[in-house]
Amino acid sequence: MNTKAYAAYSTDKPLAPFTFNRREVGPLDVKIDITYCGVCHSDIHMAHNDWGMSVYPVVPGHEIIGRVTEVGKKVTAFKKGDLVGVGCMVDSCRECSACKDDLEQFCEKGMTMTYGSPDPIMGGMTHGGYSDKIVVDEKFVLRVSEKLDEKAVAPLLCAGITTYSPLRHWEVKKGDKVGVIGLGGLGHMGVKFAAAMGAHVVMITTSPNKAADAKRLGAHEVLISKDADAMAAHAGTFDFLLNTVPVGHDINPYMPLLKRDATMAIVGATPLENTHSFGLIMGRKSIAGSLIGGIKETQEMLDFCAEHNIVSDVEVIDMQDINTAYDRIMKSDVKYRFVIDMQSLKNA
Amino acid sequence: MNTKAYAAYSTDKPLAPFTFNRREVGPLDVKIDITYCGVCHSDIHMAHNDWGMSVYPVVPGHEIIGRVTEVGKKVTAFKKGDLVGVGCMVDSCRECSACKDDLEQFCEKGMTMTYGSPDPIMGGMTHGGYSDKIVVDEKFVLRVSEKLDEKAVAPLLCAGITTYSPLRHWEVKKGDKVGVIGLGGLGHMGVKFAAAMGAHVVMITTSPNKAADAKRLGAHEVLISKDADAMAAHAGTFDFLLNTVPVGHDINPYMPLLKRDATMAIVGATPLENTHSFGLIMGRKSIAGSLIGGIKETQEMLDFCAEHNIVSDVEVIDMQDINTAYDRIMKSDVKYRFVIDMQSLKNA
Numbered sequence: 001m002n003t004k005a006y007a008a009y010s011t012d013k014p015l016a017p018f019t020f021n022r023r024e025v026g027p028l029d030v031k032i033d034i035t036y037c038g039v040c041h042s043d044i045h046m047a048h049n050d051w052g053m054s055v056y057p058v059v060p061g062h063e064i065i066g067r068v069t070e071v072g073k074k075v076t077a078f079k080k081g082d083l084v085g086v087g088c089m090v091d092s093c094r095e096c097s098a099c100k101d102d103l104e105q106f107c108e109k110g111m112t113m114t115y116g117s118p119d120p121i122m123g124g125m126t127h128g129g130y131s132d133k134i135v136v137d138e139k140f141v142l143r144v145s146e147k148l149d150e151k152a153v154a155p156l157l158c159a160g161i162t163t164y165s166p167l168r169h170w171e172v173k174k175g176d177k178v179g180v181i182g183l184g185g186l187g188h189m190g191v192k193f194a195a196a197m198g199a200h201v202v203m204i205t206t207s208p209n210k211a212a213d214a215k216r217l218g219a220h221e222v223l224i225s226k227d228a229d230a231m232a233a234h235a236g237t238f239d240f241l242l243n244t245v246p247v248g249h250d251i252n253p254y255m256p257l258l259k260r261d262a263t264m265a266i267v268g269a270t271p272l273e274n275t276h277s278f279g280l281i282m283g284r285k286s287i288a289g290s291l292i293g294g295i296k297e298t299q300e301m302l303d304f305c306a307e308h309n310i311v312s313d314v315e316v317i318d319m320q321d322i323n324t325a326y327d328r329i330m331k332s333d334v335k336y337r338f339v340i341d342m343q344s345l346k347n348a
Numbered sequence: 349m350n351t352k353a354y355a356a357y358s359t360d361k362p363l364a365p366f367t368f369n370r371r372e373v374g375p376l377d378v379k380i381d382i383t384y385c386g387v388c389h390s391d392i393h394m395a396h397n398d399w400g401m402s403v404y405p406v407v408p409g410h411e412i413i414g415r416v417t418e419v420g421k422k423v424t425a426f427k428k429g430d431l432v433g434v435g436c437m438v439d440s441c442r443e444c445s446a447c448k449d450d451l452e453q454f455c456e457k458g459m460t461m462t463y464g465s466p467d468p469i470m471g472g473m474t475h476g477g478y479s480d481k482i483v484v485d486e487k488f489v490l491r492v493s494e495k496l497d498e499k500a501v502a503p504l505l506c507a508g509i510t511t512y513s514p515l516r517h518w519e520v521k522k523g524d525k526v527g528v529i530g531l532g533g534l535g536h537m538g539v540k541f542a543a544a545m546g547a548h549v550v551m552i553t554t555s556p557n558k559a560a561d562a563k564r565l566g567a568h569e570v571l572i573s574k575d576a577d578a579m580a581a582h583a584g585t586f587d588f589l590l591n592t593v594p595v596g597h598d599i600n601p602y603m604p605l606l607k608r609d610a611t612m613a614i615v616g617a618t619p620l621e622n623t624h625s626f627g628l629i630m631g632r633k634s635i636a637g638s639l640i641g642g643i644k645e646t647q648e649m650l651d652f653c654a655e656h657n658i659v660s661d662v663e664v665i666d667m668q669d670i671n672t673a674y675d676r677i678m679k680s681d682v683k684y685r686f687v688i689d690m691q692s693l694k695n696a
Contacts, residue, residue: 097608098608103608103632106608106630106631106632108584169632236456260445260446260451260454263634266625266628266629267629268625269624269625269626269629270624270625271622271623271624271625272623272624272625274619275619275620275623276617276618276619276620277614277616277617277618277619277620277637278617278637279637280614280635280636280637281614281615281617281637281638281639282454282637282639283454283637284451284454284517284636284637284638284639285636285637286611286634286635286636286637287628287634287635287636288628288632288633288634288635289625289626289627289628289629289630289631289632289633289634290629290632291629291630291632
């Protein structure tokens with residue numbers, strides 16, 4: 001079926017209108033009219049081919065919210081009119097140990113990403129949410145509560161689950177002292193989740209001017225990482241650190257903050273500059289990675305958000321503003337996530 | 349009491365004879381006639397002030413074996429004639445949470461190292477095992493089985509516990525596939541322990557010429573880390589990696605070897621060059637540090653060695669040969685640990 005979208009055509013050109021064919025609705029498929037799509041930093045990496053894996057044209061977008069307009073004849077979980085979401089994945093092998101453990105993001109045969117993966121049905125590459133509609137297997141569609149502001153739900157599908165999953169996996173609980181490093185699209189969700197889980201949340205940032213906003217989001221304290229005295233005063237006191245910094249940085253100064261046997265989880269795909277094992281050895285500490293979350297956990301996160309009334313802080317833009325939005329993201333000029341109002345594409 | 353020893357006097361001079369006063373035997377002290385002392389790579393770092401913390405003269409040595417010659421009147425655990433060992437620590441605060449958890453190496457007030465720590469009793473700095481005798485609080489003295497070759501037991505006090513502790517902490521068990529990275533003083537003990545714990549042990553080394561010896565020590569397979577095809581063939585199969593490399597190196601190539609959620613434990617205090625979070629994020633993997641082990645676990649390790657007849661592979665030298673031994677260690681020319689026969693010092 002004919003689909004309107006915006007695509008990147010090369011490493012250096014702005015995104016521009018693109019039309020392509022979506023697959024027809026199969027027996028297990030859900031067709032979604034996209035209402036909003038969040039703008040993730042990785043959309044920019046893929047548009048610019050920063051990871052060397054982009055096949056043009058690239059239609060980004062994996063923070064998708066919309067309404068079901070049609071379901072396949074074997075679909076049981078959804079019906080026309082449902083408010084739903086689609087995140088970073090649209091398929092996986094469903095048979096490997098990772099898939100069986102509800103960790104499709106680690107599928108041993110490779111998950112099918114929402115955009116930029118080889119498309120097993122249509123050929124070519126999958127195309128994402130910068131478009132008016134999408135067709136997805138019901139297994140990879142999430143239920144969204146009508147209680148929440150749907151445009152502000154969109155970023156939960158990536159920024160939300162990426163921060164929720166490590167907080168759950170490393171069992172953050174009431175009373176724990178949790179540091180969230182970096183206040184951006186991911187960090188602001190990390191603060192909200194950790195606070196809702198009952199933790200004592202410390203925003204750790206290089207920027208003193210982010211302090212007030214961090215507290216508004218739920219942080220109990222703000223620690224300026226360039227302040228050596230303040231860092232020393234917090235040494236050995238953190239149960240968990242969630243590192244959301246999206247660019248290369250030196251992690252050594254953060255390690256002394258952790259208690260013995262504690263972990264810093266990293267969710268950004270970045271160089272860890274000048275890492276020295278000394279900070280790990282002293283106190284038997286760990287650095288770990290975490291990648292989005294499985295479908296089951298993503299649903300759990302959305303349900304947690306409905307229960308705790310958690311959404312992302314967003315700035316809504318038209319599809320036509322996407323290139324300006326990319327420029328502003330590169331300058332960290334967004335609080336905290338751009339979301340595209342897809343009506344602007346439909347009206348164009 | 350008057351004590352003969354060898355000491356480093358500055359960063360660039362060879363070690364030379366030194367005489368100093370040991371403390372007298374207090375009520376809880378054990379006096380030990382040192383028979384053998386292992387030579388650890390960190391002895392060289394301290395002799396050369398590589399870590400910027402050396403106060404000269406430095407009497408190295410924290411792999412100490414000897415016979416009890418005298419005990420304080422309140423000592424209950426040891427008697428004259430016992431075969432005993434002393435490792436990297438001779439005291440700690442005994443009151444902090446780490447000490448209470450039998451992890452004195454992480455004492456929150458700082459353990460007293462066997463050499464090179466401020467000496468709370470004699471003033472100045474503590475002096476180690478390159479000497480004819482030592483006086484140590486019974487809490488930091490280990491029992492050694494008469495079944496084992498005492499000269500080959502000496503390196504267990506540091507190289508042994510440093511590799512045993514992470515294998516236990518990360519719960520290596522029968523049937524696990526364990527990789528030991530680096531075949532030196534630590535690595536050769538890691539292979540012996542992991543094999544004795546029932547693991548399928550793979551020696552991971554840059555040097556094909558170490559393969560035969562690795563198998564003699566107990567490795568079931570040898571993986572040459574420079575062989576990209578071989579590394580790829582082992583991808584995603586390891587339950588645990590024990591990284592014993594003592595110098596700065598790139599850890600990224602090892603991360604794909606681990607299974608999902610698995611850990612690489614690092615025991616060397618070294619730069620981890622060019623670390624990238626990608627290898628952690630893909631599969632939710634961890635890099636952790638480990639530092640020697642507590643006194644309780646060190647005793648457990650020595651008992652495990654007696655039960656499984658495990659000792660270090662050693663080359664015995666005279667005290668007077670120490671500077672040549674240091675040069676050979678720097679060239680990795682030792683299989684796998686030098687041990688000083690302290691009779692040579694007593695006869696001098």
